[in-house]
Amino acid sequence: MTLYESYARDLAEAIAAGLFRPGDRLPSIREACRQRGVSPATVFKAYYLLEADGLIRAAPRSGYYVNPRPADRRLPEPKPSRPRAPGISVDTQDLIYDIHASLKQRSGVPLGSPFIDPTLFPLERLRQSLVAAMRRLDPWRTVEDLPPGNRTLKRQVLKRYLVHGTKLDESEIVLTHGALPALHLCLAAVTKPGDAVVIESPTFYVALQALQRRGLKAIEVATDCREGIDLGRLAQVLEKRRPAACWLMTNFQNPLGSLMPDRKKRDLVALLTRHDVPLIEDDVYGELYRGDTAPRSAKSFDRRGLVMHCASFSKTLAPGYRVGWTAAGRFAEQVERLKLMTLLTGAIPTQAAVAAYLQDGGYDPHLRRLRRSLADQQAAVVGAVQRHFPEGTRVSLPQGGYFIWLEFEKQVDAVDLFWAATAQGVSIAPGPMFSARDEFRHCIRLNTGQVWSRKVEDAIVRIGRLVARQMPRSSPSPH
Amino acid sequence: MTLYESYARDLAEAIAAGLFRPGDRLPSIREACRQRGVSPATVFKAYYLLEADGLIRAAPRSGYYVNPRPADRRLPEPKPSRPRAPGISVDTQDLIYDIHASLKQRSGVPLGSPFIDPTLFPLERLRQSLVAAMRRLDPWRTVEDLPPGNRTLKRQVLKRYLVHGTKLDESEIVLTHGALPALHLCLAAVTKPGDAVVIESPTFYVALQALQRRGLKAIEVATDCREGIDLGRLAQVLEKRRPAACWLMTNFQNPLGSLMPDRKKRDLVALLTRHDVPLIEDDVYGELYRGDTAPRSAKSFDRRGLVMHCASFSKTLAPGYRVGWTAAGRFAEQVERLKLMTLLTGAIPTQAAVAAYLQDGGYDPHLRRLRRSLADQQAAVVGAVQRHFPEGTRVSLPQGGYFIWLEFEKQVDAVDLFWAATAQGVSIAPGPMFSARDEFRHCIRLNTGQVWSRKVEDAIVRIGRLVARQMPRSSPSPH
Numbered sequence: 020m021t022l023y024e025s026y027a028r029d030l031a032e033a034i035a036a037g038l039f040r041p042g043d044r045l046p047s048i049r050e051a052c053r054q055r056g057v058s059p060a061t062v063f064k065a066y067y068l069l070e071a072d073g074l075i076r077a078a079p080r081s082g083y084y085v086n087p088r089p090a091d092r093r094l095p096e097p098k099p100s101r102p103r104a105p106g107i108s109v110d111t112q113d114l115i116y117d118i119h120a121s122l123k124q125r126s127g128v129p130l131g132s133p134f135i136d137p138t139l140f141p142l143e144r145l146r147q148s149l150v151a152a153m154r155r156l157d158p159w160r161t162v163e164d165l166p167p168g169n170r171t172l173k174r175q176v177l178k179r180y181l182v183h184g185t186k187l188d189e190s191e192i193v194l195t196h197g198a199l200p201a202l203h204l205c206l207a208a209v210t211k212p213g214d215a216v217v218i219e220s221p222t223f224y225v226a227l228q229a230l231q232r233r234g235l236k237a238i239e240v241a242t243d244c245r246e247g248i249d250l251g252r253l254a255q256v257l258e259k260r261r262p263a264a265c266w267l268m269t270n271f272q273n274p275l276g277s278l279m280p281d282r283k284k285r286d287l288v289a290l291l292t293r294h295d296v297p298l299i300e301d302d303v304y305g306e307l308y309r310g311d312t313a314p315r316s317a318k319s320f321d322r323r324g325l326v327m328h329c330a331s332f333s334k335t336l337a338p339g340y341r342v343g344w345t346a347a348g349r350f351a352e353q354v355e356r357l358k359l360m361t362l363l364t365g366a367i368p369t370q371a372a373v374a375a376y377l378q379d380g381g382y383d384p385h386l387r388r389l390r391r392s393l394a395d396q397q398a399a400v401v402g403a404v405q406r407h408f409p410e411g412t413r414v415s416l417p418q419g420g421y422f423i424w425l426e427f428e429k430q431v432d433a434v435d436l437f438w439a440a441t442a443q444g445v446s447i448a449p450g451p452m453f454s455a456r457d458e459f460r461h462c463i464r465l466n467t468g469q470v471w472s473r474k475v476e477d478a479i480v481r482i483g484r485l486v487a488r489q490m491p492r493s494s495p496s497p498h
Numbered sequence: 499m500t501l502y503e504s505y506a507r508d509l510a511e512a513i514a515a516g517l518f519r520p521g522d523r524l525p526s527i528r529e530a531c532r533q534r535g536v537s538p539a540t541v542f543k544a545y546y547l548l549e550a551d552g553l554i555r556a557a558p559r560s561g562y563y564v565n566p567r568p569a570d571r572r573l574p575e576p577k578p579s580r581p582r583a584p585g586i587s588v589d590t591q592d593l594i595y596d597i598h599a600s601l602k603q604r605s606g607v608p609l610g611s612p613f614i615d616p617t618l619f620p621l622e623r624l625r626q627s628l629v630a631a632m633r634r635l636d637p638w639r640t641v642e643d644l645p646p647g648n649r650t651l652k653r654q655v656l657k658r659y660l661v662h663g664t665k666l667d668e669s670e671i672v673l674t675h676g677a678l679p680a681l682h683l684c685l686a687a688v689t690k691p692g693d694a695v696v697i698e699s700p701t702f703y704v705a706l707q708a709l710q711r712r713g714l715k716a717i718e719v720a721t722d723c724r725e726g727i728d729l730g731r732l733a734q735v736l737e738k739r740r741p742a743a744c745w746l747m748t749n750f751q752n753p754l755g756s757l758m759p760d761r762k763k764r765d766l767v768a769l770l771t772r773h774d775v776p777l778i779e780d781d782v783y784g785e786l787y788r789g790d791t792a793p794r795s796a797k798s799f800d801r802r803g804l805v806m807h808c809a810s811f812s813k814t815l816a817p818g819y820r821v822g823w824t825a826a827g828r829f830a831e832q833v834e835r836l837k838l839m840t841l842l843t844g845a846i847p848t849q850a851a852v853a854a855y856l857q858d859g860g861y862d863p864h865l866r867r868l869r870r871s872l873a874d875q876q877a878a879v880v881g882a883v884q885r886h887f888p889e890g891t892r893v894s895l896p897q898g899g900y901f902i903w904l905e906f907e908k909q910v911d912a913v914d915l916f917w918a919a920t921a922q923g924v925s926i927a928p929g930p931m932f933s934a935r936d937e938f939r940h941c942i943r944l945n946t947g948q949v950w951s952r953k954v955e956d957a958i959v960r961i962g963r964l965v966a967r968q969m970p971r972s973s974p975s976p977h
Contacts, residue, residue: 234690363812
């Protein structure tokens with residue numbers, strides 16, 4: 020038996036013994052070399068063998084993951100969306116607000132929440148940074164930094180881009196009060212009322228609301244829960260409809276969890292560049308990848324200043340601090356001007372606090388811990404869904420972020436499900452929230468960002484039962 | 499000689515000796531009673547005598563002020579505006595941004611600035627409140643208060659309304675990231691693109707920009723530098739044009755400094771109620787009155803939830819903290835929803851800091867000091883303008899806030915003046931910034947919020963000379 024065969028056999032045994040569980044990431048090539056004292060080639064060959072056996076799978080730029088066992092894998096992935104009409108006015112329902120209000124019940128299990136478990140944020144450490152920053156901060160800065168905002172933070176943000184291999188100019192960064200205003204400002208910079216904008220299907224409800232508020236038409240394009248928007252269909256839309264902009268989430272899309280592979284991002288940017296259509300890239304989950312390597316942003320492929328990359332610290336560090344930004348390419352000046360007229364600037368003290376936290380070097384270790392927690396929690400939630408949801412359920416298996424997308428048979432009504440679950444103290448995010456035309460009524464988004472506990476498992480069991488009640492066994496499974 | 503005659507004579511002598519200077523406020527009736535040991539009736543009679551002699555004047559609900567001496571009073575007030583067309587699309591010029599950028603030069607004299615002198619803010623004290631608040635704050639609040647924001651702050655804001663005699667329900671208050679987003683959200687709550695909105699003429703440039711961004715038409719209504727918008731003309735507009743909303747500054751309007759008398763506010767609300775047209779009341783300067791009695795808000799007369807009252811702590815306490823709100827009447831829920839989709843919430847730590855500062859009782863003493871400083875500074879600036887600006891200049895004499903409005907003869911070009919002043923290290927705010935149709939080219943706004951110094955006086959002398967150069971003595975004076 021060769022070195023790599025023996026390594027592969029040991030790993031297979033470890034998987035069988037449950038030491039590595041479905042969804043777990045295997046050690047990186049480098050880690051494995053160090054642990055086992057073998058060459059990278061040996062590790063590669065061992066992993067290749069396991070992959071060929073169906074025990075593990077490679078996720079591009081992310082690592083190797085343990086596959087669900089055959090018994091676990093019975094639930095397939097959701098099908099790609101097929102939006103119907105080529106462009107419509109947006110009229111979001113009150114439903115979004117009713118649901119959002121109900122998600123704030125502290126007592127329940129917030130599987131419909133847009134945020135991770137607050138215990139996963141380094142809130143105490145951040146508070147110390149704020150106090151320290153305020154001690155150091157020249158009080159005049161709280162007056163004189165209006166706008167453009169705290170310059171130390173700007174430089175720290177630029178540094179993070181550099182770490183990810185993207186060199187930007189300081190003038191491109193517009194600091195905002197979280198990513199939400201950045202997205203709105205970018206949309207305002209490149210559209211006028213009546214224009215059409217490409218969005219994913221399903222899409223983050225804030226995009227729908229932003230389009231509605233500005234009087235824009237939505238062109239929903241088919242989106243797959245693995246690799247994101249369908250570039251072929253996007254190309255057709257660009258030819259025929261001349262949209263004013265695209266608004267996409269390239270990394271761990273909300274709600275699907277899809278990750279556009281880096282080469283696809285490159286193609287996307289090339290396609291948009293040919294048509295000179297700006298991209299609003301909502302990338303608030305990009306730091307929450309699995310494995311060792313961060314996915315790139317579409318922005319990193321942009322040579323024409325056509326991509327407005329929007330991100331924040333709200334999903335990873337502290338939502339309540341409201342610190343975000345956009346790297347807005349050639350639209351940066353216009354975005355900064357719009358900001359001046361609508362927001363003036365972000366809150367200087369919290370910007371200074373985040374800048375201090377970043378300077379002190381706490382962010383990367385925190386992110387590493389957070390990524391591990393989220394990977395474990397997702398594996399646990401997906402495992403529970405596999406065990407407790409009825410045949411006919413489909414579930415996405417994202418490579419990052421903290422949402423999974425579930426698709427049921429057509430007779431399931433996700434809004435009914437939402438109210439029934441709420442009555443049992445569990446929230447979910449029903450599919451129609453994510454559609455301009457009340458689609459995805461048989462889909463839900465679940466938050467996998469809550470720390471795993473018996474309470475969370477019980478909540479999943481309850482939702483599974485509620486789904487089963489709406490989806491009787493007699494109905495034929497679609498696969 | 500009676501008691502009141504003797505008191506009047508003493509005051510007249512004090513004025514003649516320069517102990518009270520033009521623009522100074524005389525002691526309030528109460529203060530005078532205490533100081534002099536006389537009855538209110540005696541003080542009233544003494545003030546009445548002085549008023550009859552033209553030495554002082556009464557400002558409604560504000561107190562008694564020393565009149566300019568005959569030699570000083572040579573410059574009259576600006577004429578009320580007479581906007582031409584009944585409603586136009588807004589297309590603000592790049593000028594606004596160029597000018598705003600240039601106002602940030604720390605080295606120059608910022609007479610064009612929208613802010614007061616930073617030394618007038620209690621920045622150090624506020625920083626202590628922030629540090630103390632962060633020590634006390636449950637870190638979870640930075641997650642769980644999204645939205646609606648910090649509840650202690652909400653209650654403190656409600657308390658301030660109560661102090662001013664206005665009882666509101668907590669559900670009416672929407673906390674925002676400064677007053678700017680509040681104004682935008684209110685506008686979005688009650689208009690749709692294509693609607694017409696009533697604004698003052700001249701008006702704050704942010705209103706112009708907000709209308710432009712939302713695709714609204716502006717109906718400019720004649721506005722007087724003493725008492726604000728012309729209600730007769732407004733009534734005509736309401737009859738004929740059915741605007742979707744009015745956006746007005748009732749207290750110390752920017753740029754005119756006009757103060758709508760309280761009875762006029764009552765009439766305004768009655769008029770708008772008859773037509774069921776919502777009022778967006780921008781009241782960020784209301785706390786900066788002269789004298790003892792705060793002017794009321796239009797909101798305080800509102801019984802139908804038709805007034806959306808927007809205010810902040812940015813003009814009085816700390817611009818960089820970005821803490822503001824709207825009391826949005828029957829539109830509050832809609833505004834809160836729009837906020838959820840665009841801002842989520844204000845920064846929780848700075849909200850907590852301001853709440854702690856208010857709780858500690860520091861705000862009212864600070865406001866009293868600030869009002870006195872602003873009154874003194876305005877008297878000094880107006881005096882210098884009277885001395886150093888040429889015949890043909892008109893200047894407003896506001897009863898609060900920190901702007902004065904200057905009108906020159908038609909041949910003066912305020913934009914040329916702006917660039918010439920900038921070259922000399924002095925900024926001014928040229929009139930066309932405040933117009934949807936490039937009007938007020940012969941007007942400027944001066945900031946009287948800078949601490950009085952030789953440097954400020956020199957700056958006013960320079961501007962006066964630049965104006966004189968454009969307005970040769972040979973030209974006939976219009977009055």
